[in-house]
Amino acid sequence: MKQEKCPMCENKPSRAELQNGMKISESFTIVDCDACGHRYTFFGDDVSEEEIYQDERYKVIDNRNSVFDRLLSFEYKRVVNEIVKRYHSDISVLDFGSGKGKFLSLCKAAGFSTKGVETSLPRANFARKHYHLEIDSDYYSKGTLDRAPFTAITSFHVLEHLSKPKELLANLVRDNLTPDGLVVIEVPNMDSWQSIWAGKSWLQLDVPRHINHFNKSSIISVVGAAGLRPTKISYFSFHVGLLGMLRTCLGLVGYKGDIIYTLKNKKSLPLYLLIALLLPLSTVLELIASLFGKGGIIRIYASAIAAGGNA
Ligand SMILES: [Zn+2]
Incomplete structure (x- = not known):
């Protein structure tokens, strides 16, 4: 490609x-x-698409019950609660780019019916095996998926990887979302402080796997092209936002390593000490950044214009 x-x-x-x-x-x-x-x-x-995803960062490991996994649960439960707040019952969720199935497993536990789309077979199989989820592994570009329409379509950290993000979301929404359905999209925030401070070494730049580097206005335009308008936007995430800020702060004090690789694969005492030292500062900075719309991620909730609402 x-x-x-x-x-x-x-x-x-x-x-x-x-x-x-x-x-x-x-x-x-x-x-x-x-x-x-x-x-x-x-x-x-x-x-080669296959080659660029050979990266260590994308290796599938079973980290259920790790601290990272608990942070992820905490994070995703906030999204589950937002969906419940809007629809109460008979909720069905399609997670596009469902990865290892963590988010859908929490949806299932909340009583939703669920479906995932995930073209990476190791990830799709992980979700099937460990969470007993229904995952479609076929490549999707348009059309109606089995068991559509869905009350909510979610997609976490997927659109930045796509060469036609507008077209893809518009197709997905047109053929698979209920008329008053909700879309939840999360992408890295190019305008974040952690991005500006880190420059070329920003953790979420992730070139060449990330093709799109979104900010608030470009992600709103993607959502708008699908006939939706934002009802809520937030900028704080523990697992992506905080980790990104921590990496930026480590970079500012001279750390040049690959934090994800190191945390996944080897126990490094000096790195742990440095993290312990910088974590409180990173947390405070990221919280403040988020208040100003400058957190490491943008999570946008959007629904169809025809459905009205007062956002
Ligand atoms: Zn352009």
Whole structure:
């Protein structure tokens, strides 16, 4: 695959745009689209999709009952509660890019009927085996999925990976969401303090796997193109936002390692000590950042314009 034009408006960047971009390596440049303002990863050379996901960060491990897993549960339960608040009963949820099934397992426990879409087989199988979830592993680009329509469609950290995020969400919503349904999207926040402070070494830049680098206005435009409007936006996440800020702070004191790899694979006492030292500061900074819309993630709740509401 290549990415030679803007994923949002299909504009081809000029030589000047490419020169002004943020060069990550010989092959990858982060470009601000002149036509629509969207920030994305440009690469003219063919890149194997399979190869780029061989990265250690994407390795599937069983971390159920770890501290990280508990944080994730805490995080996702807040979303489950938001859905319950709106619909009370007969709730069905489609999680697009359902990963290892953590979010859907909590939906199931809350009594929702659930379905996941996950093209990574190791992840889909994990969700089937450990949480007994129904997961569709076929590649989705359009059309109605089995058991549609759903009360809610959720997608956590997926749209930044797609070369046509607007089209995909619009198709998903048009054919699979109930008329008064809710969509919940979460993506990294390019305008966050942790991103600005870390620059090229921001944890959530994740080039070339992240093609889109969203901010509030670009993610609202994706949601708008699907005929939805935001009803609530939040910016704080323990597992992604806090980890990102911690990595940014570690970077500011000179740490250059891969924090995810190190935490997953080896016990490093100096790193643990450094983390213990910086965690309180990172937490406070990330909480303040979130209050100003500058947290590491954007979580947007949106519903169809036709459904009304007073957001
Ligand atoms: Zn554009």
